[in-house]
Amino acid sequence: MKELVGIAASPGAAVAPAFVLEDEGGQAVPAYSLAASEIPAEWARFLAAVAKARDEVAELRDRARIEAGDEQAAIFESHLLMLDDPDLMERIEGSLAASLRNIERVVVEIESELVGKLLKAEDPALRERAADIQDVSRRILGHLLSRERRSLGDIAQDVVLVARDLLPSDMLSMDRGRVKAIVTESGGRTSHAAIMARAFEIPAVLGVAGALAAIREGMRVAVDGERGLVVAEPDAAALARTDAERAAAARRDRDLSALRDLPALTLDGRRILLKANIEVPEEAEGAVAHGADGVGLFRSEFLFLRPGEAPGEEEQYRAYRRVIETMAGKPVTIRTLDVGGDKVLPSAGSSDDRIEKNPLLGWRAIRFCLSHTEVFKTQLRAILRAAVHGETRIMFPMIATDWELEKARALLVEARAECRAKGQEVPDYIPVGIMIEVPSAAIASDILARRADFFSIGTNDLTQYTLAVDRGNRRLAYLNEPYNPAVLRLVALTIENGRKAGIPVAMCGEMASDPAVATLLIGLGLEEFSMSSASLPAVKRIVRQTDSGRAADFAKAAMGLSSSAEVAAYLSSLPRS
Numbered sequence: 001m002k003e004l005v006g007i008a009a010s011p012g013a014a015v016a017p018a019f020v021l022e023d024e025g026g027q028a029v030p031a032y033s034l035a036a037s038e039i040p041a042e043w044a045r046f047l048a049a050v051a052k053a054r055d056e057v058a059e060l061r062d063r064a065r066i067e068a069g070d071e072q073a074a075i076f077e078s079h080l081l082m083l084d085d086p087d088l089m090e091r092i093e094g095s096l097a098a099s100l101r102n103i104e105r106v107v108v109e110i111e112s113e114l115v116g117k118l119l120k121a122e123d124p125a126l127r128e129r130a131a132d133i134q135d136v137s138r139r140i141l142g143h144l145l146s147r148e149r150r151s152l153g154d155i156a157q158d159v160v161l162v163a164r165d166l167l168p169s170d171m172l173s174m175d176r177g178r179v180k181a182i183v184t185e186s187g188g189r190t191s192h193a194a195i196m197a198r199a200f201e202i203p204a205v206l207g208v209a210g211a212l213a214a215i216r217e218g219m220r221v222a223v224d225g226e227r228g229l230v231v232a233e234p235d236a237a238a239l240a241r242t243d244a245e246r247a248a249a250a251r252r253d254r255d256l257s258a259l260r261d262l263p264a265l266t267l268d269g270r271r272i273l274l275k276a277n278i279e280v281p282e283e284a285e286g287a288v289a290h291g292a293d294g295v296g297l298f299r300s301e302f303l304f305l306r307p308g309e310a311p312g313e314e315e316q317y318r319a320y321r322r323v324i325e326t327m328a329g330k331p332v333t334i335r336t337l338d339v340g341g342d343k344v345l346p347s348a349g350s351s352d353d354r355i356e357k358n359p360l361l362g363w364r365a366i367r368f369c370l371s372h373t374e375v376f377k378t379q380l381r382a383i384l385r386a387a388v389h390g391e392t393r394i395m396f397p398m399i400a401t402d403w404e405l406e407k408a409r410a411l412l413v414e415a416r417a418e419c420r421a422k423g424q425e426v427p428d429y430i431p432v433g434i435m436i437e438v439p440s441a442a443i444a445s446d447i448l449a450r451r452a453d454f455f456s457i458g459t460n461d462l463t464q465y466t467l468a469v470d471r472g473n474r475r476l477a478y479l480n481e482p483y484n485p486a487v488l489r490l491v492a493l494t495i496e497n498g499r500k501a502g503i504p505v506a507m508c509g510e511m512a513s514d515p516a517v518a519t520l521l522i523g524l525g526l527e528e529f530s531m532s533s534a535s536l537p538a539v540k541r542i543v544r545q546t547d548s549g550r551a552a553d554f555a556k557a558a559m560g561l562s563s564s565a566e567v568a569a570y571l572s573s574l575p576r577s
């Protein structure tokens with residue numbers, strides 16, 4: 001028996017023999033030189049491989065739409081965009097002609113350059129976009145080298161799927177009736193594999209170091225997706241634990257599905273808004289399906305991070321309008337571009353602009369937008385025009401001072417005037433809020449509340465900046481604790497200052513999706529929680545079990561504690577029905 005620990009990415013438990021997906025990454029890609037006269041034929045070989053890849057992806061997209069919904073289909077839609085991207089094709093052709101090397105090497109090199117850039121992004125979701133690029137590139141390489149990835153479509157028995165990494169196309173092509181659980185060495189809670197495993201309700205443990213070395217084909221494997229445990233060749237006690245977890249998961253699912261259409265009301269009748277965080281427009285459909293009260297955070301930078309030119313006003317307008325119309329009258333909060341620092345825009349700035357000693361303390365988000373006013377105003381015009389199609393709010397990220405909010409608002413006024421000058425219809429009023437994710441903003445939230453129509457607390461960055469800990473640095477993970485009393489005080493202060501100023505206060509950082517802390521947040525007076533759609537029912541259940549008066553007492557006691565460990569222990573002591 002061997003026990004492995006990873007990231008609990010999708011709840012549930014299962015035991016089955018392992019189906020090990022061989023690792024393609026290690027397979028050699030040939031390298032050789034070409035004469036200039038051979039380049040046209042080499043390019044034609046590449047175009048033929050791209051055409052085959054395109055047909056395959058289009059088929060996967062159509063299948064995804066029928067079998068898995070628009071959100072999953074959108075992943076393949078984005079792969080098609082990459083395969084049709086003229087800038088990318090031009091770059092590959094240019095590099096082929098300049099290097100006089102076989103096209104496989106050129107593809108591998110450009111892939112690793114793009115993936116390298118994305119993997120440096122501090123936002124885990126952005127890092128996961130690297131998987132899309134790898135998926136497309138491996139597909140093209142597969143055709144160039146006439147290699148097929150082992151098919152997951154004809155798995156003949158129940159299995160636990162074990163792989164270094166799973167591509168979106170693997171997730172879609174596998175027989176979902178047969179794959180009882182998933183274990184991968186890479187990935188995290190926000191990877192496509194995790195998102196799709198949750199959507200398909202398959203237990204998954206990701207980021208399991210050493211899984212491929214420990215688990216061989218056919219070996220019995222027990223997976224506990226709730227605790228992030230994987231046991232190869234489990235003994236009787238481990239099997240019993242898995243059975244108990246399976247029964248508990250089935251009970252939880254039954255309870256949660258019954259909640260989907262019930263309102264998020266506390267026991268004493270206080271309405272809590274539960275909204276969805278989305279990264280791409282297609283996710284709005286999932287938000288509706290999970291009964292979200294709106295979109296509390298649309299991370300618009302995802303529109304900008306595809307290779308090639310940044311999207312223009314029309315493309316952005318269509319994306320925002322699509323989300324607003326999908327939400328059918330429920331409010332949509334669009335956060336303006338949060339790039340810069342180490343989230344590099346493919347199209348922005350000279351290389352000098354991109355190099356900063358301390359990117360996380362650098363030219364990010366609103367700071368970047370206030371010095372790229374044309375990029376910013378283009379986005380504001382697109383949002384304003386889309387806003388006539390439904391209730392829309394604008395939210396500025398990384399506001400650290402009142403001056404930035406004043407300046408951003410002035411640019412919004414200009415953007416509105418520019419739309420009107422062109423005869424475009426835009427609303428006279430649109431609520432303008434800010435993320436509270438820099439300690440200075442939380443501390444001065446009373447000042448900022450005079451100019452902001454709402455706040456949304458971004459605990460991911462607020463924790464990072466309060467404790468001076470890079471949120472992506474594993475060695476410092478022990479410090480990156482949202483339950484830290486300093487972070488909780490800033491959260492409480494922001495809620496209190498919002499209340500005094502009479503403006504709504506939401507939370508859209510990961511803390512909002514943590515059911516364990518929901519009572520405390522309700523007790524502090526938080527009115528709106530925004531999180532990935534799949535997390536909504538579990539938080540709703542806590543809301544419906546909470547009496548807000550008792551939650552206030554509970555919060556008061558929690559705020560007197562002196563460490564994250566004490567807070568965690570106190571939160572878990574709260575009796576639940």
Ligand code: PEP
Nearest residue numbers: 437458459460461508509
């Ligand atoms: C946050 O910082 O908490 C937040 C929601 O923004 P992001 O995770 O996109 O930085």
Ligand code: MG
Nearest residue numbers: 437458460461
């Ligand atoms: Mg943030």
